[in-house]
Amino acid sequence: MVWKPHVTVAAIAHHAGEFLLVEEYAGGQLVLNQPAGHLEPGESLADAVIRETREESAWDFRPQAIVGVYRWFSARRNETFLRVCFCGEVWNHQPDQPLDDGIQRALWVDPETLRASPGRLRSPLVMRGIDDFQAGCRYPLDLFQDVIAD
Known part of the structure; x- marks a missing residue:
């Protein structure tokens, strides 16, 4: 068996002391997460975060830096995730755009509210x-370079 994270x-x-999050269904629960998702074949990491932010929040996102790279093992799911977290700016909100399946809404939340409700977070990430x-x-x-060679 091949292991693949x-x-x-x-x-x-971040804007005015609040962070852009999405409210989504995961594991049958309504949870909060950053706009996030899986890297698709042939896609750069930066292109993936731009696409995911647009699909999940209806905001355009311009990455400006990498905040961190995190490895998380979910014991409940018996799966490993490698997450690259970008920070940047959003603009051009399209409130009438349909959001990805499972996403209920995008919202701005202050960090104190998040700390007070850790059970509402999709993951510790x-x-x-x-x-x-x-x-x-x-x-x-x-920091990340795409190397394309046969």
Whole structure:
């Protein structure tokens, strides 16, 4: 059996003390997450976070830095996730755009509200990314390079 972690991306957008999140159904529960999702074949990490943010929140996202790269093992699901978390700015909100399946809405939430309700978070990666962002963690976008060769 070949072991393969899930490679995902997430967007941290911050405005006026609040963070862009999505409310979505996961495991039968309504939870909060950053706009996030899986890397698709042939897609760069930056392109993936731009696409996922648009599909899940109806906001355009411009990545400016990498906040962190996180490996998380979900014992409940017996799965490993490798998440690349980007920070950047959003603009051009399209409120009439349909959102991805399972996404109920995009909303802006302050970190104190999130800390007060840890059971509402989809994973511990949500708060970790926000904490690292607030601590000033930033890495250049060119930390990851696409190498295409046969």
